[in-house]
Amino acid sequence: MEKIASFTIDHLRLNRGIYVSRKDKVGEETITTFDIRMKLPNREPVLGQGAIHTIEHLAATYLRNRPDWKDRIVYWGPMGCLTGNYLLMRGDLSPRDILPLLCDTFAFIADFEGEIPGATAKDCGTWLLHDLPMARLESRKFLEETLLKATEENLNYPE
16 A cells, blocks of 8 residues: 655654645545644653543634634644644745744733633543643643744645
8 A cells, every 4th residue: 555645754863843744636626634743752642531622622623613713713723642732724825924823823822721621521532631730731841842933844744
């Protein structure tokens, strides 16, 4: 079988950051898939399941409620390897286009207090698997150490 694009990235050299994983045409529209890499693959501990689940709930809710971006959000969800998330958006976009949006998103999560949206037995398939303190800590770390200091290394896959 043909190797899929995400398995062709050198994960031993991949930094934390925002990367274009792929761009797909759906009719006349382009869907951009972003790799939101919060951890250094194979070089540091992954995100805890409760933390990444909480990040998913908060980021998806925040992004889908942003008046200036909500019509472009298709999907936000965790990677199976637990080193980050995928964000699918309508439009032919670059990491620089969404860097301010992701700074706002991770600042929102880092400062979030209260009930996690959708974290009830009725609304979520694993409603007890949440960890707001770790979601806040991981989001602040990603914001301060990566997003606010982003260079080309954090916005383009390694060659």
